Amino acid sequence: MGTTIIIFLILGLIVTGILIGPLITKQRRNRIKYRPFPPLWQAIIENKLPIYLKLAPDERRRLQGHIQVFLAEKQFIGCKGLQVTEEMKLTIASVACLLLLNERGEYFSKLRSILIYPSTYVVTETIATGDYVMEERREARLGESWSRDQVVLSWEQVEQDTHNWKDGHNVVLHEFAHQLDQEDGKAEGVPILQRKSDYPIWAQVMTVEYQQLCNDVQQGLTTVMDRYGATKPAEFFAVATETFFEKPHQLRQKHPALYELLQRYYQVDPGQWVEE
Template sequence: MIETLVVLVIIGLIVAGILIYPLLVRQRRSRLSHRPFPPLWAAIVENHLPIYSHLSPAQRRQLQGDIQVFLAEKQFIGCAGLQITEEMKLIVAAIACLLLLNERESYFPKLRSILVYPSAYWVNETTSVGTFLVEEKRVARLGESWSRDQVVLSWEQIKHDTCHWNDGHNVVLHEFAHQLDQEDGQAEGVPVLQNPSDYRTWAQVMTSEYQQLCTDVEHGRKTVIDRYGATNPAEFFAVATETFFEKPQQLLRKHSTLYKQLQQYYQLDPIQWT
């Protein structure tokens, strides 16, 4: 009898914890997001995020709040001797949190650590070259997103991207779009959508646009969306996200259906910021 009572108490505590913890997280995030944003931080963000001054006052306030939650919850680690500064953290957080301006409030739930290298870094990559053969080679990378708990970035590339905002390339936007895609545990170019009915439309639009990009790349045609997006559907979503935020007018003109699909997903219209 006593043992049964103890088990029931333990189960009750576990259930209570499961119910209470999300509420505590929301309360903590609310406190963080409503803190006054330090003027020095605002100056850093404005100096390194070209579209910041074009955001509406409400969007700037939300971005500031999201940045404060992001910085409180994510760990930054400098690699290869790089010393992480407050400015570095703010720049990465500001760009990444642009993807959260639709009040997603999930804050990349699987992400724990952001590893930053001074420049491009080398990794061992293994590929299959036959039924029983694999090939290992060293490749240079500027960033990558792990489905478990990490994003890896090149600081040199981040600096280049902030100075060339309209070129359609942005390693932070790219890798954090992968994080959105990987929230359900798979990297397949399909992030978590608001309604179950949205998935059919998403599949139709994204598949058609991906196939069109593959065809254009195969025939050597010039494209608004970077050719790297033809690698696979996951890379297509990440590259399309870069284009959506950095070259919205060109994307709307050349791929209006894709633009409207991303506009619905992010609930933003970057053309207003140009």
């Protein structure tokens, strides 16, 4: 009898945690979001994020709130002796949080830490090159997104990307798009969508656009999106996201269906922020 009561008590606590936990998290985040935004932070973002002042007032207010939650919940770690500054944190957070303006209520749920290297970093990969044959390769990288809990970035590349906003390359947008893609545990170019009915439309548009990019790359044609997007669907989504935010007019002109799809998902129109 005593054991049965204990089991029911434990189950009750688990259910209570499942139901109440998200509510507590939402309340805590709301308190953080509506704190006054520090003037110094405002000045840093105006200086580091070229499109910030082009956002509508409501978009800026929402972005500020998301930045505050992001900074409260994520850990920044300097690598190779790099001292992480407030400017670094705010620059990365402000770009990453552009992807959260659709108000999904999640803050890259699996992400815990952002590792920042001073510049390009080198990793060693073990790759199978044949039956029972493994080969170690050293590869230079500018950023990567881990499906578990980390994003890795080159600060030099982050700075270069924010200074050259309209070139279609942005390591922060790219890697944090991967985080959105990986929230369901799989990296396949399909983030968690709002409705079940959205998935067939997403699959149809993304498949057509991905195949077109692959074909264009094979034929050596000039493309709006970076050729790296033809690597696999997960990379296509990340590259398409970079292009959507940095080259919106070109993407809308050449790939209207893809632009509309991403506009519906991110709930923003970067064409209002970036000059033609």
